[in-house]
Amino acid sequence: MTDQHSDARPRLVVPPLACDTHMHFYDARFPTAPTALSTQPDATPDQYRAMQRRLGLSRVVVVQPSAYGADNRANMEGAARFGADARAVVVVERDAPPAELRRLADAGAVGLRFFLFGGAYYGWPDLERMARRAADHGWHLQMQFDGRMIPDYESRIRALPCDVVIDHNARFVEPVPTDHPSFRALQRLLDTGRCWVKCSGMYDTSRLGPPLYPDVGAIARAIIAHAPQRVVWASNWPHPGQSPKPDDAMLLDTLLDYAPDDATRAAILVANPARLYRFD
Numbered sequence: 001m002t003d004q005h006s007d008a009r010p011r012l013v014v015p016p017l018a019c020d021t022h023m024h025f026y027d028a029r030f031p032t033a034p035t036a037l038s039t040q041p042d043a044t045p046d047q048y049r050a051m052q053r054r055l056g057l058s059r060v061v062v063v064q065p066s067a068y069g070a071d072n073r074a075n076m077e078g079a080a081r082f083g084a085d086a087r088a089v090v091v092v093e094r095d096a097p098p099a100e101l102r103r104l105a106d107a108g109a110v111g112l113r114f115f116l117f118g119g120a121y122y123g124w125p126d127l128e129r130m131a132r133r134a135a136d137h138g139w140h141l142q143m144q145f146d147g148r149m150i151p152d153y154e155s156r157i158r159a160l161p162c163d164v165v166i167d168h169n170a171r172f173v174e175p176v177p178t179d180h181p182s183f184r185a186l187q188r189l190l191d192t193g194r195c196w197v198k199c200s201g202m203y204d205t206s207r208l209g210p211p212l213y214p215d216v217g218a219i220a221r222a223i224i225a226h227a228p229q230r231v232v233w234a235s236n237w238p239h240p241g242q243s244p245k246p247d248d249a250m251l252l253d254t255l256l257d258y259a260p261d262d263a264t265r266a267a268i269l270v271a272n273p274a275r276l277y278r279f280d
Contacts, residue, residue, distance in 0.1 A: 102137065
């Protein structure tokens with residue numbers, strides 16, 4: 001994989017210890033899972049580090065991609081290359097022994113991914129069981145599903161025994177206005193103090209496009225205004241399924257529009273991820 005935006009730098013100058021909370025590694029050495037819908041070209045630690053330097057980022061959260069199911073080897077090998085500046089979010093077999101979760105925790109895992117789009121490893125019937133497994137190890141549950149379904153699952157999510165992180169501005173597959181019942185349900189989850197949202201992946205659902213993705217951008221701005229202390233930012237590098245790939249510098253610069261001031265942006269990029277992902 002090549003970085004077609006290798007010379008572009010963001011206008012936003014990030015503070016020290018800024019964190020990208022969602023990206024993936026792909027490596028052809030490892031087989032794709034039977035549940036995978038497609039394969040991805042290699043996306044390596046060296047390639048990511050070049051992008052990280054270009055944006056001025058310091059910390060990273062490596063998220064298990066759906067392509068590998070519960071085989072976390074590419075994920076964890078990549079995270080290890082970044083040492084104490086990396087954390088991982090993993091997928092485990094439903095009956096994985098506790099020793100396997102402890103091994104992953106010792107290697108930097110702090111969350112369990114619960115992805116519910118095409119190629120999903122888990123389904124809604126697994127929600128409470130896997131949340132308990134996450135809670136047993138002090139992990140959060142990272143969820144990705146159509147945000148329009150939040151009212152249907154709000155009570156179950158509220159009752160989970162661990163924190164919940166919702167990807168991609170809640171990924172409303174059809175962007176909704178901020179007075180929509182599903183957005184109001186998201187606000188109620190944020191109000192529990194145990195729910196977080198990633199400001200990321202605007203291109204997945206926007207109908208209006210770059211650079212600011214105004215339809216999804218309105219959702220991101222409203223989330224940040226409602227609970228700035230529980231929002232984190234992510235690149236979603238290497239942007240699986242996207243052609244052409246978006247410019248990571250442009251994606252970072254959306255925070256200049258979505259977040260109102262330097263203090264809020266510093267919280268989203270540094271303080272919030274440090275707390276959520278337990279960086280020193």
